[in-house]
Amino acid sequence: MLFSPFAASAGIIVHPGVEGRSISTVSLRNIYTLRQTLWxxxxxxxxxxxxDDHPVHEAFAKEKLGLYPYRLRQTWDRLSFSGMASAPVEVKDENEMRARVRATPGAIGYTSKDTGHDGIKILRLE
Known part of the structure; x- marks a missing residue:
């Protein structure tokens, strides 16, 4: 199955209680490489x-973080195995992603830009 890079492009979503309307590229990368653990x-x-093999995850890692998915996984594994951080929570699809972010205070995730976002906040990347 072929995926258009535009269809797989990822938007950043957060729990509605997270403050702000935007996030810097540096902060986003620090969050996803487990260097920033608090808002x-x-x-x-x-x-x-x-x-890791989901097209939206691949687009998010490459376009928003400037990393390949396997590099993210290596970082998560190294930090979680050493006890320095907990690996991110993996969800099976975008529907579960939206539901979990909506229900979890402090949550951050990503979905296709063309999917519905009821009850969650979309952050603009600066």
Whole structure:
């Protein structure tokens, strides 16, 4: 099955209680490489991700973070195995991603830009 890079492009979503309307590229990368674990208001960040081979995950990692998915996985494995951080929570699809982000205070995730976003906040990347 072929995927258009435009269809797989990922948008950043957060729980509606997360403050702000935008996030810097540096902050987003720090969150997803487990270097930043708290939001500016000191609320813990809960990270949700799609499976490594999901086209939206691949687009998110490459376009938004500038990393290949396998590099992210290596970082998560190294930090979680060493006990320095917990790996992100993997969800099976975009529907579960939206549901979990909506229900989890401090949550961040990503979905296709063309999917519905009821009850969650979309962050603009600066």
């Amino acid at each position: 500016p208001n000191r609320q813990p960040i809960v990270i949700f991700v799609l499976p």
